[in-house]
Amino acid sequence: MPELPEVETLVTGLKPHVVGKTIRKINVFRPLPILPLKPTEFIRAVESKKIVDLTRRAKYLIFHLKPELYLLTHLRMTGKFILTNHLNSPEKHHRVWFHLGKRKILVFEDVRCLGKMELATKVTLSQKLGRLGVEPLLKKLNVSYFQKCCNETIRPIKALLMDQSKIAGIGNIYASEILFQAGIHPERQAKFLTQMERKQIIHTIKLILKKAIQLQGMTVSDFRRVDNKIGRFQNFLNVYGKTGQPCPKCARPIQRIVQYQRSTFFCSHCQH
DNA sequence: AGCGGAACCTGTCGGC
DNA sequence: TGCCGACAGGTTCCGC
Numbered sequence: 001m002p003e004l005p006e007v008e009t010l011v012t013g014l015k016p017h018v019v020g021k022t023i024r025k026i027n028v029f030r031p032l033p034i035l036p037l038k039p040t041e042f043i044r045a046v047e048s049k050k051i052v053d054l055t056r057r058a059k060y061l062i063f064h065l066k067p068e069l070y071l072l073t074h075l076r077m078t079g080k081f082i083l084t085n086h087l088n089s090p091e092k093h094h095r096v097w098f099h100l101g102k103r104k105i106l107v108f109e110d111v112r113c114l115g116k117m118e119l120a121t122k123v124t125l126s127q128k129l130g131r132l133g134v135e136p137l138l139k140k141l142n143v144s145y146f147q148k149c150c151n152e153t154i155r156p157i158k159a160l161l162m163d164q165s166k167i168a169g170i171g172n173i174y175a176s177e178i179l180f181q182a183g184i185h186p187e188r189q190a191k192f193l194t195q196m197e198r199k200q201i202i203h204t205i206k207l208i209l210k211k212a213i214q215l216q217g218m219t220v221s222d223f224r225r226v227d228n229k230i231g232r233f234q235n236f237l238n239v240y241g242k243t244g245q246p247c248p249k250c251a252r253p254i255q256r257i258v259q260y261q262r263s264t265f266f267c268s269h270c271q272h
Numbered sequence: 273a274g275c276g277g278a279a280c281c282t283g284t285c286g287g288c
Numbered sequence: 289t290g291c292c293g294a295c296a297g298g299t300t301c302c303g304c
Contacts, residue, residue, distance in 0.1 A: 003297065059298080076298050078282080093282090112281045114298070155275075164299080171297055218297090240297090260276065263295080 002075050004059060004136065004169030005212035009231060010081060011056045017083055018063075018100060022050045025099040029090045033073075033110070033117040045119055046071065051100075058132050058168030062125070070125045072118040073108075079115030082107045132168040136205050141167060143195075146202050150190040157193065157201070158186040158259055170205065173240045174212070176265045178204050180239045185271040186257070186264045211236070239265040 002010065026047055028039040037045075046065065053064035061081075063071035073079075078093075085103035095113070098106040108115070120128060134140040149166045150157075160166060161175040170178070179186050182204040184197055193201070212218065217231035238248050243256040247267040257264050 006297085074299080076280095077296065110281095111283065112296090114281060116299085153274080159275090162298095173297055261278090262298095 002059060002079075002217070003171035003174050004056075005174075005209055005233065006217035006231070007056050007059050007061060007075070007169075008213050009217040011054055011061060014061075014081060014083070014106075015054045017104070018051050018106060019054055020051070021100040021104070023047055023065075023098050023100060025097075027090070027097040027099075028095070029097075030093075030095045030110075031113060033095060033108070033113075033115050034119065037119070042119075045069065057129050058135070058164060059171070060129070068122065070120040070122070072120055072125065072128065074116045075110075076112070076114035076116065078111040080107075080109045082109060132164055133166040134168065136167050136169055136209055141202060141205070143199055143202060146198055147195075150193055150198055153190055155190060156187045156259060157184060157190045158264055160190045161201075161205070162262075167205070169209070172262050172264075173218070173237070174208060176240045177238060178208050180266055180271060181208060183271055185268075186259065186266050188272075239267065241265065 023046055026043045028042065032039050032042055034042055046069070049065040049067065049069060051063055052066045055062045055064065059074060061073040061075070063073070065071060075081075084105050084107060087097065087105055087107070090097070091109070093109045093111045094107055095110050095115070096108040096117075098108070100106055108117075118128070134145060149160060153160055155163075158175050158179060161170050161178060162172065176186070178201065182197070182200045184193070184201060212231075212233040215232040215236065218233035218237070219230035239254050242254045242265060244253045246252065247254055247270060249270045250267065252267060252269045254265055255268055257266075
C-alpha cells in the first residue's frame with residue numbers, strides 16, 4: 001500500500017489519538033505479524049505499556065512504548081491502521097486489536113498478510129533503521145550523496161530510486177511519477193546521468209513527496225487515512241497506471257514496461 | 273558486493 | 289457463470 005507520503009499521513013492522523021494512551025488489552029487474529037513470537041509472548045510484552053510517541057522512518061511506523069520498548073511496523077502492500085469505537089467480532093482481515101480505552105480500538109488490518117511488526121530495544125531499533133538509506137526530505141539527500149549513489153551502481157535509475165538502502169521511502173508509484181516529472185527515462189543507467197539530470201531528479205523527489213504529503217497521500221484501490229477519508233494525490237498522478245492514456249505533456253500514449261518484476265509507466269517522448 | 277529472481281500472501285479484474 | 293492468468297503500492301532471501 002503505502003509509500004513515504006502515505007505513512008507520513010497515517011502517523012500525523014494517528015498521533016493525537018494514540019500518544020499518551022495505554023495499551024490496555026490486545027487481541028490477535030490470523031497469523032501474528034511478529035514471527036517467531038507466539039501471540040501470548042507478544043501480548044505479554046506489549047500489554048499495559050504506554051504509547052509515548054509515534055514516528056515514521058522511511059515506510060516504517062514506530063510506536064515508542066514505556067517502559068522502554070519499540071514496536072516497529074511495516075504495512076507492506078495491504079496493511080492498514082484504523083481507529084474505531086465499536087467492534088463486536090473481528091472482520092475477515094483484522095489481524096490485531098489494540099484496546100486503548102473504553103471506546104477506542106486501534107485495528108491492524110492486512111488483507112495479504114504481508115505486513116510485519118517487530119519488537120525492538122533502543123539498540124536493535126537503531127541497528128534495524130541504520131540499514132536504511134537517507135530520508136529523501138532531509139538535507140542528507142543532496143547532490144554529493146546522490147552522485148555517489150549513481151556512480152557506484154550499474155542499475156537503471158528507477159531501481160536506484162526504489163532502493164531503500166540508498167534513499168528510503170520511495171516506492172513503485174512515486175518512482176514512476178518522479179521520473180516523468182523530471183523528464184528522465186526509467187531505463188537510463190544512473191551512472192550515465194549528467195550532473196544536471198541528477199540535480200533535477202533530487203529536486204523532483206523532494207517536490208513530489210512534499211506535494212503528496214500536503215495532499216495527504218493518495219488513495220489507489222484501498223489506502224485510507226486513519227479517519228477513513230481519502231487522500232487526494234491520486235488526482236495528480238501523471239503516468240502511474242495510465243497505460244495508453246494521453247501523456248499530460250505531449251498527448252502521446254503512456255507506455256508500460258516491466259523492470260525487475262515491477263511495472264513502470266512513462267512517456268517515451270517526454271522522458272529521455 | 274551487488275544484482276536479478278523467487279517467495280511471501282490474498283484478492284480482483286479481464287479474457288475466453 | 290466459471291476458470292485461468294496477470295497483476296497489485298514491499299521486503300527479504302538465495303544463488304550467481
